[in-house]
Amino acid sequence: MPRTIGQLAEASHYNSVAEIANKVFGDIYSSAAVTDNNRKATHKYGWGATNVDQALSAGTPITADKLQVLVNHTNVSIDHINVTDSVLVFAVPTNRTNITAQTLVRAEDLNLIEDKFNNTILATNNHGTVDSDSSSLLTATPLSGGPYTRTATWQNKITAEHKWTWGSYNAARYFFNGGGTVNLDLEMSGGCTAGYFNWADMINEMGTLVFNWDTVTQSASTTAGHSFGKGFYDLTQYYGDGSDAGSTDEGLLFQSAGVTQNTAYGYGYGYGYGSAGLFVSNADSAYLWAGRCDAGPNVYLVSQSGYSGYVGRAFKLYGKYAANGAEVHLKAVL
Numbered sequence: 134m135p136r137t138i139g140q141l142a143e144a145s146h147y148n149s150v151a152e153i154a155n156k157v158f159g160d161i162y163s164s165a166a167v168t169d170n171n172r173k174a175t176h177k178y179g180w181g182a183t184n185v186d187q188a189l190s191a192g193t194p195i196t197a198d199k200l201q202v203l204v205n206h207t208n209v210s211i212d213h214i215n216v217t218d219s220v221l222v223f224a225v226p227t228n229r230t231n232i233t234a235q236t237l238v239r240a241e242d243l244n245l246i247e248d249k250f251n252n253t254i255l256a257t258n259n260h261g262t263v264d265s266d267s268s269s270l271l272t273a274t275p276l277s278g279g280p281y282t283r284t285a286t287w288q289n290k291i292t293a294e295h296k297w298t299w300g301s302y303n304a305a306r307y308f309f310n311g312g313g314t315v316n317l318d319l320e321m322s323g324g325c326t327a328g329y330f331n332w333a334d335m336i337n338e339m340g341t342l343v344f345n346w347d348t349v350t351q352s353a354s355t356t357a358g359h360s361f362g363k364g365f366y367d368l369t370q371y372y373g374d375g376s377d378a379g380s381t382d383e384g385l386l387f388q389s390a391g392v393t394q395n396t397a398y399g400y401g402y403g404y405g406y407g408s409a410g411l412f413v414s415n416a417d418s419a420y421l422w423a424g425r426c427d428a429g430p431n432v433y434l435v436s437q438s439g440y441s442g443y444v445g446r447a448f449k450l451y452g453k454y455a456a457n458g459a460e461v462h463l464k465a466v467l
Contacts, residue, residue, distance in 0.1 A: 140240040142195035150203060150243045151187035153250045157260045158206040159184035160303070167302050167458030173366035177261060177346055181307035182206075195243075198234040203246050210254050214312070215262035218253050221245060261346050263312025270316075273297070293465045302458030309346035309365045315461065316352075317342040317450070327432050330412040331443040332467060334392045342387055342450060344463070349387045349450065358389040363452070365461065372451040372464055379453075386463075389448040394434055411435055411443050 155161050160179035165172065185202050189195075208220040223242065254260050273295065281293050297315060299305040318341045321333040340354030347364040351357065363386050371379025392411050413435050449466040 138239070138241045138244075142200075142238040142240050142243050144189040144191050144193045144195065146240060146243055147193075147195045147199065147238075148187045148189055150247045150250075151185050153247060153255075154203055154206045154210075155184040155187055157210055157250065157254055158182050160307075163303060165303060165306065167454055173347075176306055176366060177258070177310055179306060180260075180311045181303065194235075195238045196234060197236040197238060200238045200242055200246075203243075207246050207249050207254075210260070211249065213263060213267050214254060214259045215264045216253060216259050218249075221249060258347070261310055261312060268312065291467050294462060296455070296460050296462045298456070298460050300459065305365070305459060305461065313345075315344040315463065317344070317463070317465070319448075319465070325432075327412040328443065330432055331392050331446060332448075334394055334412075335389045335446070335448055338393065339389050339448065344386065344452070344461075356390045356393050358387055358448075360387050361385055368452050368454040368461065370453055370455065372453050372462075374449070374451050374464065374466060377453075382451075384451045384453045385449060386452050387450040391445070391447060392443065 152161065156178045158180055159182050161184070162175050162179055165176045169176070185206070204221050204223065211218050211220050283291060299308060319336050319339065321329065321336050324330070324333065335356075338354060338356035339351060339358060341352040343350045343352055345364050346366055348362050349360045349364065351360075363384075369379065369383055371377045371383050373379030373381055373383025373385065375381075394412070411434070412432050446467075451464040451466060453462050454460060455462055
């Protein structure tokens with residue numbers, strides 16, 4: 134709780150502000166385990182830096198050198214997160230012209246730090262974001278050394294899995310707590326069949342899927358899919374896609390929209406009709422609109438879903454943890 138302006142800072146006040154700083158900049162939940170109940174409420178805090186002492190005994194003088202450490206942590210935190218705010222710059226107050234390491238700190242100095250953490254850094258989970266100037270994109274390379282490819286035909290579904298590994302569950306926490314994300318930028322190109330066009334329409338319009346501590350979002354998408362509001366702290370040890378012992382869709386994170394091509398047409402009397410179409414390879418219906426690949430058979434767009442085996446098809450993204458939370462596994466299912 135902020136203290137009265139002009140009052141010398143007390144150890145209890147310093148300790149409470151230091152604990153808030155450690156909650157973000159350090160880690161006050163370092164014994165966290167991935168099996169803890171309701172881990173999202175507490176594990177989402179902490180970037181993993183060294184904690185400052187938050188257990189000063191009563192009567193300990195709160196001096197400028199101790200304040201400076203908290204100021205540094207505050208300013209680095211503000212600079213790191215994705216907010217527009219100013220860092221703390223302390224001017225020398227009236228009648229305090231000689232500030233040394235051992236100069237006693239007043240309550241209002243700690244109040245400023247407490248306010249920055251509570252009302253800027255921790256507000257609306259800003260601590261879990263990162264400014265673009267403080268981040269860089271690292272490209273994950275498949276173990277094969279190249280892109281995932283498939284040339285064989287398939288009937289029911291195909292899957293692709295990738296895993297990200299940290300040294301420990303806490304190391305993974307620090308990555309996501311500091312605004313780290315796993316981005317999936319999928320695209321399809323080069324096909325020339327009805328099946329290809331249906332899948333390409335869905336996947337190419339999803340944009341980039343961004344997996345963070347809290348959820349999955351889409352970036353630069355033209356068609357919105359459905360995020361199930363699950364992020365790193367919602368993962369269990371199961372996908373739930375039928376390949377393991379998990380409950381149905383236990384680890385389902387995101388599902389794409391279906392084919393969104395418009396098949397609208399009109400009559401001469403001003404009547405109109407339109408719906409999302411599906412690509413097919415035959416011209417048996419009067420309601421087909423012709424298109425053509427650069428090479429290969431004609432491909433048509435039909436408004437009646439009964440003409441296509443691709444109705445209801447979707448891209449799904451599942452996730453789970455492994456290695457006691459030190460690994461994140463993501464599975465793409467078509």
